[in-house]
Every structure is written in C-alpha cells, then in structure tokens.
Amino acid sequence: MPDNHNGRREQWGSRWGLILAMAGNAIGLGNFLRFPVQAAQNGGGAFMIPYFVSFILLGLPLMWIEWGVGRYGGSLGHGTSPAIFDALWKSRVAKYVGILGVFLPLVVLVYYIYVCSWTLAFSVFSALGSYPVVEAGSGAVSTASYLAPYRAYLNDYIGASSGGAFFTPLPIAYFFFIVTLVMGMAILGKGVAKGIEVLNKIAIPALFVMAAVLFIRVLSMNSPVDSNVTAATGLAFLWEPDMSGLLNPKVWLSAAGQVFFTLSLGMGAIITYASYVKHSDDIALAGLAAASFNEFAEVVFGSTIALVSAVIFFGPQGASVIAGDGAFSLGFISMPAIFTHIGYGGFYGFIWFLLLFFAGITSVVALAQPAIAFFEDELGWTRRRSVITLAIFFFIAAHLPMLVTGALDELDFWAATLGLVILALFEVIIFFWIFGAEKAWEEIACGGRIRIPRVFFYIMKYVTPLFLFVILVAWGYDQLPGVLSKSGVGVWLGRAFLLALLGAHIYAVKVAWKRRRNRRVTEDMQ
Template structure:
C-alpha cells in the first residue's frame, strides 16, 4: 500500500510533501492565520457590526463561530492532511481520494472557483490599500476636513464614476495593481516554504504590531472635542458592542435572516473555511503533525485580530470624530471615505493613516496568496504542469477576471455581483459539501481518528454531533430564511434591463465554472489512466 501511494503521487505529478512542505509548525499556523486575517477583519466585520444594531450582530456571529467556523476548520484540516497523504493537494483531488462517487472531483470545482474568483477582485482592493499607504507616506493625503474630497478621491481611484474610467484617470491605480499582482505571483512561484511561509513569518508580526499601535492611539483619544462630550472613546466602544434598540427591538433585530447570513458569511470569509484554502494548506502536513491545536490556534489568532483589533479600531475612531452617523457605513465607505477623514482630524494622523493602510495591505497580501495556492496545486497535480507553467496559466486566468472587474467599475457593480454569488453563495455551497464529506462520507469516527493523530489538543466531545447534525441544519436554515427574504430582489435585479453588468458578471462566473469543470475532466481522465482510484490514506 505504501508503494502504491508513492506510485500514485509520482504518476499524477502531484507536488509531494517531499518537495512542497511547510518549514515549521509556526510557519503553517501563521500562513493559515494570515489567509484568514484580511480586509474582512478590519473593515467588513466592524462595518457589519455597526450596520446590524451593534451587539445584536454578535449573537449570530458567535453562534456561527461555534457551530460552523470552528467545526469546519477542524474538518478541513483533517480532510486536507488525509488527502495529502494520498498524494493530493486540491479539492478535486482530495474529494476524489475521500469520496468514491465518480462525480466527487467535479464537486471540488467550488474549491477552485471560490478562491480564484475572489482573488480577481480582492487584489484590486489590495492595490487600493497600497495606494493609500503610499499617499500617506508621501504626504499626498492631506485633503482637509471636507468629506466630499475623500469621496471624490476614492471614486477617481476606483473608477466608480464610469465604466473604464480607471484606465483613463492616470497611472497610479494601475501601477499599484501591477505591483500587487507581481508580488503575489512572485511569492506563489517561490512555493510554500520560501514564498508563502517566509512572507507570513514576518508580515503577521508586523501587521499585529501596526494594529496595536493604531489601537493604542484610538483608545487614548479620550474626548477630542470638549464641546461634544458624548463623542468619546467609551461611547464609541459602546456604539460598537452594545445592542441598539432605537429603530427595532433586540429580538426583532435577531429575526433578520440577512444578518444571520452575513454573520455566517463573515465567519467563512474571516476564517477562510469554505474557501478550499485551509484544506489545501493542511494537505502539505506530515501525517504525524498536529492539526487539532494548530487549527484551534489559527482560529483564535484570527478572532483576536478581528474582534480585539478590528472591532476596537474602526468604528470607535469614526464615532469619536464623526458621531454615530459617521460610524455606520458600508465596508468601502467606512475604510476609504470615513477613516481618512478621521486621520485628518487626529494628531499625527498622517503617520497613523500610513500604519493603518500598510497593515491592511499586509493583511490583504497574506490572504490573496492563499487564494492562489489551491489552483496552483490543482494545475500541477491535475494537468501535470510544472510550477512555472501553472503560475503563468493562473496569472492569465486571474488577469482576465481582474481586467473584467476593473473595467466594469461603475458603482462597483461587477465587483459586488461576483462578491455576492462567489463570496457568499458559493462559499455556502462548498461548506455544505465539506460538512457532508467529513461527517457522512469519511465518517466522524475516521475523522476523529485523523484529528487525534499527533494531536496536542483533545477535540471536545460535542464536535461529532455538531458537525453531523447541527452544522448542516444551521447552514440550510439560515440559507433558506435568507433566500425567502431576499432572493426575489436579486432575481428582479437580474431581470432589470438597466443591469447589464449584473448579467454579464453572472455569465462570467458561469464561464469560469465551465472552464474549471473542463480542466477537472481532463485531470480525472489523466488520473484514471494512471490508476483507477487513488489509494485511501491508511489509518
């Protein structure tokens, strides 16, 4: 059996643990934590909390963490390491190794579509962070106290005013985007240990240090304007964390299906579960490596960055200077309109503005790198491409998508459409597949044995019941409620003759599905010609 497993890895061209492996336990923990810690921690999470009545949002958030985030993280680490032992490092291959159904590799298409298509727009936002950091560092961000000036600058930088305008408004946004793309593909070309791990080993500590410095500055703001004593840090923290019942009651707020959907989506987005990322990263571990404590540590590290850092910086800072109205806004409005105005009014604001957008840039890079690795692994093991060939092919694929999103920039329509259907809907589908695969195909008995192998932490006894029954029912329930309350609006938006970009964006998503399904079909034929079925990793 050992010989068969080795022969399988050689024939398929999969990147074996001998050639691609993590250099250290700390390295893999920081890499997985880095994939989780991103823009969602510092912008999306506080924006959602402020939007959904403050503390009311924290109820579905922590429920989702306990019944979805942590259980699925354990499951993905276990399935990834087990699939890696069979010679696979991507969802199509790992699903084929664990699930004997002939269609299982095709179900793994979601594990390619989700990270690749999210990367297509994520790298654009990453370039915004780099551009803003450079503007603060060079002193070009001093626009005064006029909120309209910051809104106009953001519209000009992103091309929100008209489709294609970003290609006509000067080279700075495109230069920043090119630098981000080159950095990502340079690091991914260097591989796991010399690229992803090495970058995360220094980027994560620097990121946290920058966040702590900005946090200390925010918490020591006190009451900047004595004429407005209510606008102080304590009230800002209260605005972020206390349930607000001015418009609706607390229980009524909890009946909002969209809030539960977005809370679960935030958990998926911030933990990178349901992405196909964690399962790929875990596949490069040795069978004797701990995964129970490593998975728990990465989740805890992400929650520290999200709740303790992101939750205590963005909204309280905006509240102190701009009041409740300024602290509520969408992710982009809060991050790129409101906070620059806050830094303008803050002592040493240019310095803290640079630290803020630099940490956002580092967080974005650690996440975007992780989005590329699943597809790289698939192209290598499925099509037999070498590292250079797989990197070049993926660069072409993602550049086409990024150009599409960048061109249809008016109102960020293409970005928002792809973010919803891929960054929310497809993540839920992949999470359901992985939940079913771990609990009912692999089975909780084998799954627990995999988690216990080399474990430095005992998995709690409630986990098997939760992953078998609670997690899938919770997923289906909140998705069903959300669909009942909101799907009609999305259908009408699709049918609206004025929304051509929405239809084109959905068509582009379907085109990517067709392309990756074709590649998976080629991979399955190649794998089947080598061996009828991959050998399952032994106990």
C-alpha cells in the same frame, strides 16, 4: 521556483509557520472593515452573542473539518477538493462538486487583488499627504457633505466619478494593481515553505504590531469639535447591546455570515494549506491557534480602530451614517478624513493602510494556492508554469471588475456569499456522512496535542450541516430574487464570465482524470 513535478509534495517548514499561514489566510480586509460595520448595524454588543454562538457551532467545527479533509487528501498526494472529494466519496459526481474548492477562490481573487492594491496605494498617499483637507467643524453641514471630498478622491482613483456603466481608473490605480499582482505571484513562485510561509512569518507579526499602535492611538483620541466625545463614547456605541436585535433572524444570519468570511471557510484555501501538513502532525491545536489569532485581530483590533475613530471624529450619528454606507466608506473615506486632522496623521494613515495591505496580500496567496495545487497535483505542471498561467489569467480577468460597473457585486454574491455556503455543506456531508463520522473524527483527532471535546462530534455531524442548510435557504430566499432581477452590462458580463470559468474548470477536471487513467494504464503495462 520549487517544483513537485517529481511527485513529492511540499510541506510546511515549521509548525509556527503553518499556524501563521493559516491565520494569514483568515485575517483579511473583512476583519478590519466588514466586522465593525456588521456589529454596528446588528445590535452592537448584542451582535457578539450570535457571533460567538456561530463561531462555536459553525466556525470551529467547519475549520477542523477542513483541516481534516485537507490533511487526509495530502496523505494521498492531493491538495484540492476535486481529487479529495473523489477519494472520500466513490461517485462520478464527487470530483465535479469539488470543483467549487478551486473555482470559488479564483473568482474572489479576480476582484480581491484589485481591492488589495487600493490599500497599498493609499498607504503611499498617506505617507505623501495627498488627501484633500477639510477643516473640522468648518462649513460641513453633515457627515455626508464633510466626507464628499474624500469620497470624490476614492471615486477619482477607481474611475467611478461619472457614475456610468464603465469605470475609468487613473493610471496610478493600474500601476498599483500590477505591483500587487506581481508581488503576490512572486511569493507564490517561491513555494509553500520559502514563499507563503516566509511572507506570513513577517506579515502577521507586523500586522499585529501596527494594529496595536493604532489601537493605542485611537484610545487616546479626542473629538476635534466636542470634548465630551471620547474613546469611551466610541466603545459604548459599538458594544452597548441592543438586545432586541437577538429576536431578529437577520442578525443571526449576519453573525453566521461574518464567521464564514472571517475564518475563510468554504473557500478551499484551508483544505489546500492543510494538505501540506504531515499526516502525523497536530491539526486540533494548530487549527484552534490559527482561529484564535484571527478572532483576536477581529474582535479586539478590527472592532476598535476604524469605527471607534469614526465615532470620536464624527459623533455617534455620523458614525452610523458611515457604517450604513458600508466597509469601503469606513476604510477608504472616513479614515483618510480622520488622519488629516490628527497629529502625525500621515504616519498613522500609512500604517493603517499597510496593515490592510498585509491582511490582504496574505489572503491573496492563500486563495491562489488551490489553483496552483490543482495544476501541480492533478495536471503535473511545474510551479513556474502554474504561477505564470495564474498571473496571465488574473491580469486579464481583473479588468472586468476594474472597468465594468456592477461586475464586482455580481462576482461577490455568487462566489463569496452563496458559493462558499454550498461548498461548506458538501464538505460536512461528504466527510461526516459519506466517508463516515467515526473515520472523520479519528482523522481530525490523529496526532492532536489537545483532545477535542466529544460534543463537537455531534455538532459536526448534526448541528453544523443543519446550520448551513438554514443559512443557505435564508440567503437564497432573502437575496437571490434581488440578484436575479438585476440587469446591466456588468451583471451579464459577470454571469458570462462565471459560466465560462466554470466550464473551464469542468474541462480541466476531465483532462486531469483522463491523465490519471492513462498513467494507471502505463503503470499496469510496466
């Protein structure tokens, strides 16, 4: 395994590899499952107006800020936010605020690796043709009843059929979880250039090819029960705007939230990836290119494949029911039902779930890299030790969402909803208001192949933090009371796990800074 124990940090092997890796970090399951559901539930085509406004005022500015923060930290030998915040803000609390940049992605991965393993399993199930078959238009009185066998198939796989406080997943689910975990850790063990970069050079182009194949197939589909329902019907369902939604604040919050999720902002991964960029290298154009890859995957492919297929097969009303049930229903229940009724359905099902797996595994390695960078940069661990430690941690911790009902939702809210907005707000305040707006702007512009319009300086300094504050307050007001009122085994175990893991991070930071002080004393004595 590569080792930076001698003090020399790794770097990306090529600019193209960096862009694809950043795109792989952003492109995840949410592009193909969460985005179409959000669009369908929030005004269809009208949703794209607040979505692109949020992309300009929130997504691009935060993305460039995180690239700038990461590259600056990398020039000092640091790749995670505890040490970088400490360098930007000379305060005792800075390093503890920065803990979020390592803590949040670890929490997300506790359940994300398991969900990612579902996609690998279902790609195999598609190839083997093991789904139940319900004849189109024969005996199913509603979308819900038609999909019941496919819902039962997923519930049996994850062990949720009993509806109790605990899951009892099938052994095959456990097997695919282990395979996904080992695969992700093996890639991380190869290092940044030979592991993560190589993965993304293969996975991202392959993902776009598979998405294009499915895109073409969807546009050529016809309804099995109504010849008047075509791909045009599905596109109209998704894109015909309900302009009244623009007056609903929740639509704007949903759009802003989707931009957060889709660009992987506030998760610490972009900062860590950018820390392996040379200080003289471009981040302005590279960041824009990575974001563009992600937006193309989401808006063109993500919006079309799953939801338009559902409209064609189940009709607009049925698709609304599916979208209302959420992303898992769309991706793991309705899509298998569709694949069993189209020509070469096993092949298309295989590449659909393989596409999702590629999207997932590239995000897995991205979210794990901040912890590895912290171990290497701040604790002086070898990559081998870092990867093995993470593998053991994920193997143990993943049993919480795997076996306990409600734990996944609890972890997801605190880490992937509330936590990322808090971290992003601190990033903007520390970089633009404490470190200094002009210095931050110069850091972002250094080595740029394009000149970012000066208007973004004012957006980053004033508009983006205000936008983040509004989102934080609104989400806290709308969702926090409901989350805090929950109870049950999964909820309390999830909260106990979060507190224990946060405590471990605080302890690790204390050890790292004690190690740093001891090293300085030794150097002074020499």
